[in-house]
Structures are given as structure tokens and as C-alpha cells.
Amino acid sequence: MGKSERYLARIDGRLLRALSHPLRVRILELLREDGPATASGLAKRVGESSGTTSWHLRQLAECGLITDDAERGSRRDRWWKAVHEGDQMQAADFIDDPDLAGLFNAYAHTLIERRYAAEAQFVAEVRDWADEWIDKVNFHDSSLSLTPDETAALSDEILEVIGRYRRPEQDGDTQVRVHWAAFPRRSRPEHP
Template identity: 60%
Template sequence: MTGDSQGRGRPIDARMLRALGHPLRMRMLELLQADGPATATGLGKRVGESSGTTSWHLRVLAEAGLVEEDTGRGNKRERWWRPLQESTHLRTSDFLGDPDLTGPLDAFLRTVVEQRYQAESQFVAEAPRWADRWSGKVVFGDARLSLTPDEALEMSEEIHAVVERYRRDARPGDDRVLTQWSAFPRRARPEDTEESG
């Protein structure tokens, strides 16, 4: 789930954004999308919250159309939940002019950045575990380019097309691989107060 991403999923609408304007709900949805169906109790253990708290947040996500009960699992005492799509994507331009969504949009974007940081930090902490199979194959990179907004969008669309080319169902021997991509502007000199056009 990333800002302005593409892929299997659907765009985030205002109702979804309000539901995702809470870091715990975003974390729970991320876990369901990454690891599959879970119960409120199972999610609670993973996120350090009570099952009552996670159950309430799951209902909020369900009302927003992001998760649903997995009726093929569990029993009357145990409700399982699953995501309604593999991923979600957001176009910030859809919400920037709506003052009622300023808070949820800010919370969503900040949580996306924190989730990316946490995922990369967890990999670094677990790097020895992956050394045999992934030595020399993990990439952390960045680039500083001079682009127009249209060129940045075109580049991102090309990258997402490549990612989609590699998307397939899991096979024996596969590992789950997280890809992350961002393209955003920054001022060359923070002390400059002049806004760029």
C-alpha cells in the first residue's frame, strides 16, 4: 500500500482514506495483505493490542470495504478476516483540496513512510538469516534526478509496469519479496524560502 502506486488493487476513496487514517488499522491491513487471513486475536498478538481493540478496528475496515469476514474459516467463536484486495493505491491529488481529509491523508502518508522504514529495518536485523539465498541480490538504492513532474510520473508508471511483469502466484522455492518505490521532489537548499513552480 503506497501513495500513487499501481498494481492489483483499487484506488483509495474518501471512505477508505478515513478508515486508513489510523496507523493501527493500516498495520492490520498490511498484515492481512502480506500474510493472509487472520483472527482479531491473532492480529492482536502481532500488533500488541487486545482482541477487542483489533476486532473494533477490523469492523471499521470492513465498513470501508477494505476487509471482509472469511466465512470459510473458523467457527461461531472465531471470526477470520481477509483483505478485499491485494493492494491499494492512492493519488494524493484526489484529496489535497478537501479540508475534511487533510488529517487522514497526512496520517496515511506518514504511516506509509513509517511502514517502509520498519520493513527495511526488520530486513537489516534479519540479514544473516537470508545470507545464503540472497547474498548479493538485495538492493537498496536511490537516485537524484532532474525531472519535470510529468517525467517523474512516466518513470514511475514504467517501474510499476516492470513490477507487474514479475507478479505471479507463489511457487515452491519462492520467498515473499517487498518492493518499494517513491518519486518525490525536494528543495535543493533547505534554507531557500522561494517556492518552486
């Protein structure tokens, strides 16, 4: 298994079906960001019953996105952990398949909503961060004129840089969210 395969789940149709439910995306996000948890612990955090979170955890486990945490728990207290740190997918894998196009759309919208929520939470807490972080945080938004091949090359380079920084957590680390997207935009028609 290569380094990126260990860290990133390549989304296929089977995984997309599992991730088409927003609560499953949220549960997986919590396991990836905050570490192992129980169904009851997750239920409190997402405002659902432990029966509901248990069912969604089993769905995520069936497709290999999460697994039992063998270092924690007992027969009564089952702990779950994420297998990968993130996902990678391409729209081209789904948009021509009538069974998957709607699921892709639902999952992509959920991801965008989760990204917005994470950034909005940071902005709400910005004054709470130590001075050592304030000048290191970056929100970047650019419009470039590129060909499809140039856009793919740019994405590959960005993901390569992100991959160079991927490593096991060490003392003194703080979790940092990194979002990357590159997509075309229709130009607005000129108004007379």
C-alpha cells in the same frame, strides 16, 4: 475487474478515512503479508485487546479492504483476510480537500513509518538470509533532474514492471517487499 484493480485498492476519501488510524494500517499490513487471521491472533501481534482489533477489523471490512475468510473459522472464531495486496493513491486526490488533507498526511506518514520498519527489520536480520538472497537484495536511492511529466512517466513504467511480476504465490516463493516513491525535493540554497 482488471488485473491491477484486483491486486491494488485505489484509495479514495472513504478508504482514506478508514486508513487514517495507524493500527488499522498495521492490521491490514499483517493480513496482506501473513494471510488470514482472527481478531485475537492479531491482538497478540499488535499488543492490543481482541475487542480493539475486532472493532478495527469491522471498520476495514465496512469499506471493503478485508472480508471474512469463508474457508476458515466458525461462529466463535471469525477469520479475516485482505481483499487486495496493496494500495495506490495520489496526493492530488486529497490535498485540496480540507476534510481529507490531514487524513492523507496521517496515512502517508504511517506508510513511511511502516516502510522504514520493514527495511530496518530486514537489515537487522540480514545475516539470517541464505546466500542466494544476499546478492539479490537492492536498496536504491537516486536523485534525478526531471520534469513533472517525466516523473509521472517514470512512475508509470516502474509500476508497469511491478505489475508484470504480480502473480499468485507459487511453491518456492518468498515474499518480497517492493517500495516505490518519486517526489520532488527543494534544492538547498547556495551558501556564500
